[in-house]
Amino acid sequence: MLTRPRLHPGRTARGCRRCASSSCRTPSRPPTASRSATGSATLSPQTAAETLTTQVKARSGLSSMDATNVYEKVFAARAPVLRWPGDANDRTVSSMQNGLAKYAPGLNMTVRNTATHEAADEMTAQQALERLAALSLLAHWIDECEGPIPTED
Structure with missing residues (x-):
């Protein structure tokens, strides 16, 4: 089945705002990462990382610590607040817990910090989507974790 090309996003009843043609059939651009008013693609990964950190802080009760x-x-590794479900002696459970202990702070340092502190370096839409995918994976894993686990003081 053939589909008609999509119209420019700015098409109105009088025609396309981009080319002013009433019969425009030029395909629109594919969806890209959200961009700020200046066209920067850094906003979405930064916002996603900060939102995830806020949620983890609220869930863990560690709101006064930096991300x-x-x-x-x-x-x-010892006394985690959030724990991967299952028997801690199981190799897969242990691997996930150890992996999260490295992946989560590493992702924060490489995605959130660079998006926040290096705004002058423009991030492409592809780079923004890759970072969002990594944050999404972390968010899903955090959702699967058990906890907060009471700490022994």
Whole structure:
């Protein structure tokens, strides 16, 4: 089945705002990462990373710590606040817990920090989508974790 090309996003009843033609059939651009008013693709990964960190802080009760330290504490090898479900002696469970202990703070440092502190370097839409995918994976894994686990003080 053939489909008609999509119209420019700015098409009105009087025609296309981009080319002013009433019969425009030029395909629109494929969807890309959200961009700020300046066209920067850095906003979405930064916002997603900060939102995820806020949610982890609220769930763990560690709201006074900075993001990287929160992730290190939450997934610590000894006395984690959030724990991958299953028997801690199982190799897969142990691998996931150890992997989260490295992946979460590493992702925060490489995605959130660079998006926040290096705004002058423009991120392409592809780079933004890749970072969003990595954050989405972390968010799904955090959702699967058990906890918060009470700490022994």
